[in-house]
Amino acid sequence: MKIVWIAPVGTGRFDDRILSFINRIRRSDVDAEVIHLSPGLPDNLEYHVYEHMVEDDLLHAIVDYEKKGHDAAIIGCFYDGGLREARELVKMPVIAEEEASIHVAATLGHKFSIIVGRRKWLPKMEDNVRVYGLSEKLASMRIVQFSIEKIASDRAGYLEAVKRESHLAVAEDGAEVIVLSEEASFDYDDLLDLQAHLGVPVLDPLIVGWKFAELMADLKRHGIAHSKIGGYEAPPTDELKRFDC
Amino acid sequence: MKIVWIAPVGTGRFDDRILSFINRIRRSDVDAEVIHLSPGLPDNLEYHVYEHMVEDDLLHAIVDYEKKGHDAAIIGCFYDGGLREARELVKMPVIAEEEASIHVAATLGHKFSIIVGRRKWLPKMEDNVRVYGLSEKLASMRIVQFSIEKIASDRAGYLEAVKRESHLAVAEDGAEVIVLSEEASFDYDDLLDLQAHLGVPVLDPLIVGWKFAELMADLKRHGIAHSKIGGYEAPPTDELKRFDC
Amino acid sequence: MKIVWIAPVGTGRFDDRILSFINRIRRSDVDAEVIHLSPGLPDNLEYHVYEHMVEDDLLHAIVDYEKKGHDAAIIGCFYDGGLREARELVKMPVIAEEEASIHVAATLGHKFSIIVGRRKWLPKMEDNVRVYGLSEKLASMRIVQFSIEKIASDRAGYLEAVKRESHLAVAEDGAEVIVLSEEASFDYDDLLDLQAHLGVPVLDPLIVGWKFAELMADLKRHGIAHSKIGGYEAPPTDELKRFDC
C-alpha cells in the first residue's frame, strides 16, 4: 500500500523532517512518499490567499498520485484547504489534517482544545470544526502567538508556549485532549515528554493524519471511501479534460 | 458611488441580463458595472474545482476594482467562493450572494428555505449556512433538479419547478421566506408574480446581493467594513508583491 | 423616501441628538423623522415592564406612519420590544435595532461581542440573539455597568468603559466586531476614534438600524418585506377596528 503526504507549499525544507516522522509511525506494509509543490509557490500557508495559490498544484498532484495507483493522499496543512475540490476529482481517499485529528480527538475524551499558532488561523479552523460537526466537543482554541516561520526558527520557544497553553486548556477550559495545528512541530521524543507532562493525549496532525490515511486506505478495499453522491460528485469527464485538470 | 458585480465565469453571456436587472433596482446615486472573467475559464460553477479555477481571476479583479476606487464588489455566485481570500486582500466591502441573502431572509420571517438547483450544490451551501451561523433559521433546502445550463435553456420549466418546490417549502417545511440560489434566474415580472402567487417574499440573490452591497458601501464611509483583525488579516505587503497578487 | 425613527420613550430629550446623527448618515433621497411617545411614559426602557408600558403608543405610531405613506419605521431600542406585534399590524418594513445590528455584524467577521449597559439587559438581548438564530456568531456579551441614565449623564465615563470592555472582547473573547446596545451613545467622531483605537468595526445601532431601514425600504419596492404568512399574519381587519388599533 502506498500513501503520499503532500506538503502544500513551494519548498521542500520540511520534507526530510516529515518523512523521518512518518517512518517512525507508518505500518511496515505501507510505503510513504513525501512531496512538495512547485518552487515559487508560497512556503507557508498563513493566509488563505496562499492556500488558493498552491491549490492548483495540490489538486494536480492528488490526481497524479491517484493515476499512479496510490491508495491515499494527505493534504499536509491544518486549514484543510482544497479538500472539497480534491474529493471531487478523485475516488482515492484524501485525508485532511484537521478533519482527521479532531474526529480522533473526539473519541479520546470529553472535550478537546486546539492549539493555534496565530489568531489569524483561528476563524477558518473553528469554521472547520463547525462544518465537521464537532463544535460541541471543542473546549477551546488557544493561541501561542507563533507564525509558521517562527515555529520553524524557534522550536524550543514554541514547545514552551504549547506546553503553557495546553496546560491552561486542560486546567481551565476542561480539555481532556490536546490537538496541535502544526504538524511535526516537535521532535518525536519531545512530543512524548509533552504528553507525559500534561497527562493527556496530544495529537500531532502528522501522526493522526497519517494513521487515519492508513485506516482509510484499508477501508477503500471494502468499497468505503468518500461518497460520490452530493457534495463530492465529480465533474463530467469531458468537461474536466477541456479544463486540463 | 460605484459597485462592480463580478460574474465569476469565463463567459459574458449573462452580463446584459444581470446589468439590466441591476439597472432596475440600483439607487440612482450608484454606478453599476458588470464584468466577467477570462475566456477559457469555466462558464458555470457547478463544481468546486471550477470555483477554484476562476478564483485567481476573481481575486485579481477584486483587487483591481479596489485600486480603481470602487466602493464595493459582489461575487456573483451563491457558493460564495473566494470570499475569505478576497476580504484578506482588500478593505473595500466584498459581498457574497448567499451570505447577504440569508441574513436578510432571517429578518423577514420565522424560517427560510433555499431552493437549490442540483443536489450537488446543497452540501457547500448548507455548510455556508452553518458557518454564517444561521442553521436555526433554515426551514429546508429543496432541490429542483436543474443545472445552471438547464436553467439558462429552460427558464419556463425552471420557474415551474421553483414555484412547485417553494410552495412545498411554505406549506410543509414551515418556510415563511424563500431564497433562490441562482441570480436573475427569472424575469423581474415573473419574480413579482411568483411572490404574489406564494404569498411570501422570494429573495433573488442578485437583488439582495446588490442592495446589500449598497448598504455596505454606505457603511464603509463610517468606517464600518469587514474586520481586518483575525480571519481577514491581510498578508504582509511585501509578500504579496512577491507573489504578484 | 421617508423613514421614521421612533424613540419608544415618553421624552424628547434625545431627539435632536438622534436626528443630527441620522442627518449625518442618511441618504440624500431619504427624509428622516424622529419622534418620541406621549409624556408620562417611561423615559427609559431599563425594565421589561417599561417596554410594555410604551408599547401601545409605539404600535399606534407605527400604524399611523404606515398610513401617512412612510417607507419604513425603526424601533429605537435594542430590546426590540414590540417587533412581533408591529409586524403583525403593518406591511411597511419595521426595523429593530438588535436584529439589524447583529445580522450586519455577522457578515463583518468571525464573531461579534455585544457591549451591554447593565446585567439586567443581558438575558433578553441574548434571548434575542437565539431567536434571531445567531448564537454561534456571538463571542461574548460584556457589561459596562452603566444604566441609560448614567450613560446620558456621563458619556465620557461610558466611552472609557466601552473602550475597555471592547478591547477585552477583542483580545480575550475572540470578537472581530463590536456591537453597541445603546444608540448614538457617543459623538460621531468619538465613534470613529473608537474604531481606529480598537482596529475593528464598532456598530452603533442607530447607524446600522437606519441604514438597514433604507435597505429594507428599497427592497419593499420589489415586493420584499416581512412575510405575512405565519408569525406576522395580521388580525382580521374587523377585529382590529373593534379594538381600535
Added chain:
Amino acid sequence: MKIVWIAPVGTGRFDDRILSFINRIRRSDVDAEVIHLSPGLPDNLEYHVYEHMVEDDLLHAIVDYEKKGHDAAIIGCFYDGGLREARELVKMPVIAEEEASIHVAATLGHKFSIIVGRRKWLPKMEDNVRVYGLSEKLASMRIVQFSIEKIASDRAGYLEAVKRESHLAVAEDGAEVIVLSEEASFDYDDLLDLQAHLGVPVLDPLIVGWKFAELMADLKRHGIAHSKIGGYEAPPTDELKRFDC
C-alpha cells in the same frame, strides 16, 4: 396554599370549565381561583397584538394577587405572554403554560411534539422552545388548523384532528410525548381516552401548568423562586409608583 389561574382574556366564558378541571386535579391543601380580565379586552389571543392588549390588566392582576398573599399565579395562555414582565414585578412564582409543559414533557420521553392550532401560533411557540433551551427535545410541531374560536365551537372535530396529528407525530416524527397548546380543550375523560389510544402521555397545559404551580409554590417556602438577579430584576420601587404599576 392559594393559587390563581388567570385567563388572560376579556371573557369569563371558559372560567367554569377551567375551574372544574382544576378541581379535578388540585391538591386538597391548595385553594384554586380562576379569573379573567376586563370586558372589552380580546376574548382570544390568536394575535400577538391581542397579547399586548391584555398585558396591562394581566400584570396588574398578578401584582394584586401577590399582595393578597397568593402563593403562585398561572398565565393561562401557551404563548406565555407577559412572563418576563410579571416576574420582574413580583417575587411570587409566576407559571407559564408552555414553559411548564415542555420541561415536564422533556423528562417523560426522548422527544415531544407540540400540537398547534394554527400556523400563526407556531413561530412564537417555537421561539419559546428555543429561549427555554429545549429545541433538541422537540420532535415536531403539528398544526390542526383550528382557531381558538373553532376549538370552542367544535370540540369533537378538534379532538379528531388532535388525535390524527398526534398519531402522526408519534408514528412519523419520533415523538414519545404529546404536548397540547390549548388548555382544557377536551373533557377530562376524552383526554384519558386519547392517551390510551395513542399509548403516550398527552400533556394538557392546564393540568401541567397547575401542578407545576403547586410545585413552585412549595419550593417558594424553601426560598426557591425565579431569580431576581439579572433578567427578572425589579424596577426601583419609587419608579414603579410613579407609573402606577
Added chain:
Amino acid sequence: MKIVWIAPVGTGRFDDRILSFINRIRRSDVDAEVIHLSPGLPDNLEYHVYEHMVEDDLLHAIVDYEKKGHDAAIIGCFYDGGLREARELVKMPVIAEEEASIHVAATLGHKFSIIVGRRKWLPKMEDNVRVYGLSEKLASMRIVQFSIEKIASDRAGYLEAVKRESHLAVAEDGAEVIVLSEEASFDYDDLLDLQAHLGVPVLDPLIVGWKFAELMADLKRHGIAHSKIGGYEAPPTDELKRFDC
C-alpha cells in the same frame, strides 16, 4: 401517597440525614421512605464503575417498590445512573436528581451553573445536560475539589468552597440560578443562608428531586408518566422472568 428515596450505595450512613431533610419538605399527604442498598456495595459513586456495581440492587429495589404500590421512586445520585433501565422496568415515575434539578432551574432564570465536586464528575454530568436538551441554559460547571468523602467529613469547608464558586458563577459566568450536585450537603439553615448570601436560588437535588417526585406522582394519577413507546419500552414479561428481574 408513598415515595421512596433510594440512596444507591451500600451504606446507610446518610439515611437519617436525608430522611430528616425530606421530613422538612414533604407534603403531609405523602409518606417518605429512605433506603440504601446491600452492604458491600460501594459507599460512594465517584466512579462510573461503582454506578454499575450498585445498579443491579438499585433496579431490583425500584421494581420491588412498584410492586409494593409506591407512587414514585427517586434515584439519589446526580449522575442519574440507571434511569433508562429503571424506566424500562416500571411504569411508576422514576425521578433522577440531575434531570429534575436542571429542568426546574431552567424555569427560574436565564442560565444556571452546576457546582461539581470533582473534575471526574463533570463529563457525565455535562453529557446529561446535553441529553436532557438543556446545554443552551447552562452558564458553567464549576468544580470545588471535594470528593464525596471529603464533603461528608468537612461540610464547613465544602460550604465555603460552594459559596466561593457559586459567587463566581453568578458574578462571572452569568448564572442566575445555582444547582448543587450533591444532595443534602448542607444543613437546611445553611442552605437558606447561602441563598440569602448569593441572592439567587440554590437548588439542592434532594429538595428539588423530592418535590419533582411529588409532582410526577400526582401526574401519574392522570395517566401521565414516562412514555412506554420508544426508549422506555419494557422487555417482554416472559424474558424478564427468565432473567429474574
Added chain:
Amino acid sequence: MKIVWIAPVGTGRFDDRILSFINRIRRSDVDAEVIHLSPGLPDNLEYHVYEHMVEDDLLHAIVDYEKKGHDAAIIGCFYDGGLREARELVKMPVIAEEEASIHVAATLGHKFSIIVGRRKWLPKMEDNVRVYGLSEKLASMRIVQFSIEKIASDRAGYLEAVKRESHLAVAEDGAEVIVLSEEASFDYDDLLDLQAHLGVPVLDPLIVGWKFAELMADLKRHGIAHSKIGGYEAPPTDELKRFDC
C-alpha cells in the same frame, strides 16, 4: 498486535460469523480473537436492562484482556454500553461501534443516516450521537422494524428492508453515507452489492469498529489513548481490589 472483539451476550452463536468477517478485513499483523460472555446472560441487547445484565462480565473481560497484553478491545454492540466504565478501568484502547462508525461516517460525506432495527433502539443511539457531538451531521435515523432475533432468522428480508430505507435516506433525507447499527448483518458480498446499488458508502459497525481498533492500537504505541484526566479517571487501585474488579 492482538485485538479482541467481545460479543456482549451470553451466546456464541454469532462468533464464527464475526470471526470470519474479521479475518476478511484484518491486517495480517493483527491477531483476532472473538469472545462472548457467560451462558445464561441475555443473547441479545434489545433492552437497556439487558445491557446492564451483561456489563459485569463485559468489564471483567476487558480488564482480563488488558492484563493478557492485548492491544485493544471492541465492545460489539451499537448501544456502546459500558464504554465509560471500561475506559475507567483500563488504559488499553476500548472501541465502541457507534462512536467509531459515526466519526468515520462524518468524514465521508455531508451527512449520514443510521439504519435502526427497532424504534426501541433509536433514543439511546440518537443520544449517543449527541454525546459524541455529531448531531449536525446526522441526516436521519430510519427504522426497518427488525429485532435482532428477526435479523438473524431472516437476513434476506432484513437486507431488503435496509436497502429500501437506505435508499430513502439517500433520496429524501440527504444522506451521503449509510451507517448500519447491527454488525455483520449481511454477508460480505451482499454488503458490497448494497454499496454498489446505493452508490454511497455503507458502514458496517463490525468493519469500521475493527479497523478503528487497529488505528487506535497503533496510536497507543505513540502514547495516544483515551484521556485519563476527567471522565475516564480510574478508581484508586485499593478500592478496586476491595470490590474485586
